[in-house]
Amino acid sequence: AQSVTQLDSHVSVSEGTPVLLRCNYSSSYSPSLFWYVQHPNKGLQLLLKYTSAATLVKGINGFEAEFKKSETSFHLTKPSAHMSDAAEYFCVVSDDYGGATNKLIFGTGTLLAVQP
Amino acid sequence: EAGVTQFPSHSVIEKGQTVTLRCDPISGHDNLYWYRRVMGKEIKFLLHFVKESKQDESGMPNNRFLAERTGGTYSTLKVQPAELEDSGVYFCASSPMTGVGYNEQFFGPGTRLTVL
Numbered sequence: 398a399q400s401v402t403q404l405d406s407h408v409s410v411s412e413g414t415p416v417l418l419r420c421n422y423s424s425s426y427s428p429s430l431f432w433y434v435q436h437p438n439k440g441l442q443l444l445l446k447y448t449s450a451a452t453l454v455k456g457i458n459g460f461e462a463e464f465k466k467s468e469t470s471f472h473l474t475k476p477s478a479h480m481s482d483a484a485e486y487f488c489v490v491s492d493d494y495g496g497a498t499n500k501l502i503f504g505t506g507t508l509l510a511v512q513p
Numbered sequence: 514e515a516g517v518t519q520f521p522s523h524s525v526i527e528k529g530q531t532v533t534l535r536c537d538p539i540s541g542h543d544n545l546y547w548y549r550r551v552m553g554k555e556i557k558f559l560l561h562f563v564k565e566s567k568q569d570e571s572g573m574p575n576n577r578f579l580a581e582r583t584g585g586t587y588s589t590l591k592v593q594p595a596e597l598e599d600s601g602v603y604f605c606a607s608s609p610m611t612g613v614g615y616n617e618q619f620f621g622p623g624t625r626l627t628v629l
Contacts, residue, residue, distance in 0.1 A: 433620075440517065441556075441604065441620035487556065499608070500546065500569060501618065503556040 399424050401471075401488045403504035411512045416460075416475040418507045420488030423469065429491040430471045431501070432462055436484045444486075447471065458482070483511045515539070517621035519605050525627045531593040534624045538587070538607030545588050546608075546618060547580060551601035559603075562588060563610065595628045602626070 404419040422428055432444040445456025452464040458481075462473045471488060488504040518537045526532050538545050547559040559578070560570040564585035573580070577596070582588040592599050602625050606618040 438622065440622045441606075443617055446617070492558075499544070499616065499618070500558040500561060500572070501548070501556075502558070503548075505555045 399428060399490045399492045399502050401430075401490050401502060401504040403488050403507050405507050406505065407508045407510070409510040409512060410478045412480055413477050416473070416478045416482065416509065418473040418486050418488075418509065420471045420473065420504060421469050422471055422488075422490055424490065430462075430464065431489040431491070432456065432460070432471075432473050433487045433489055433503075434484045435487070441487065444473070478509075478511045480511050480513065483509055485509070517605055517607050517619050519603075519621040519624050521624060522622065523625045523627075525629065526595055527629050528597055529594045531591065532595055532626060534590045534592075534603050534626070536588045536590070536605030536607075536621060538605070539619055541609065542607035542619075543585070543610035544608040544616065544618075545582060546606040547588070547590055548604040548606065549601050550604070550623075551598070554601075556604065559590075592626075595626075597628050600626055600628045 400423045402421045427449050430447045433441045434444050435441045444460050445454045447454045447464045455461045460475045462471050486507045489501050492500050492502050520535045524532050543564050545562040548556050550556040558572040561568045562582045565582050579591045602623040604623045606620045608616040608618045
C-alpha cells in the first residue's frame with residue numbers, strides 16, 4: 398500500500414532563511430509524488446509533482462523537491478523563506494498504479510511558520 | 514476561469530440532523546473527488562466520480578453518507594443522520610479526463626462541518 402510520512406508537524410523559520418519540510422514515502426512501485434499547500438481559508442494548491450521524470454522537481458514560488466529512491470524521501474526545500482510562505486504543506490502520493498482513480502493519499506501536514 | 518467552489522463554507526448542525534454539502538467542479542472536468550479531514554488527522558479520500566458514475570467509493574465511512582452527481586456536473590454529499598465524528602473539513606476536487614498519466618486535481622476551499 399502507498400503511504401507518506403511527514404516527519405514534522407510544525408516548522409518555524411525566520412524570513413530569508415532556508416526551508417526544509419521532510420517527507421518519506423512507502424510504495425511497492427515507482428510512485429507519483431506531490432506537494433500541496435493550503436493557505437488559510439483557501440483550497441489546496443499543487444506546488445509541484447514528481448512522475449518519474451527528473452528527480453529534482455521545481456515548483457511554484459521557488460520551491461523544489463528531490464526524489465531520492467535510496468532514501469525513500471521527497472523533501473521540500475526553498476532557499477529563502479518569505480512571509481507569504483506561511484501555510485500548511487502536504488506531502489501526497491497518488492494511488493493510481495494500473496487504475497483509473499488517481500486518488501490521493503495525504504500525509505498529516507506540516508504547518509510552516511515564518512518569523513519576521 | 515472559475516475554480517472549484519463549495520457550499521456552504523461552514524455548517525454547524527446538531528447530532529442527528531441532516532446536512533448536504535455541494536461541490537461545483539471546474540467546467541468540463543469529468544473527474545470529481547471528495548476528501549475529508551477530521552480534526553488532527555490526515556486528509557482522506559472518500560470517493561471518485563467520473564461524470565455521473567461512481568468510479569471508487571472505497572473511502573466512504575458508512576451508509577450515512579450519500580454522494581450524488583446527477584447529470585455529471587455538480588455533486589452533493591449528504592450526511593444523514595450526522596454524528597459527532599463526522600465533524601471536519603470536506604474537500605472537493607476536480608480534474609480533466611485526458612486518459613494519460615496523472616491529471617492535476619484542483620481543490621475547492623472546503624466545507625467546515627461541525628456536529629454538536
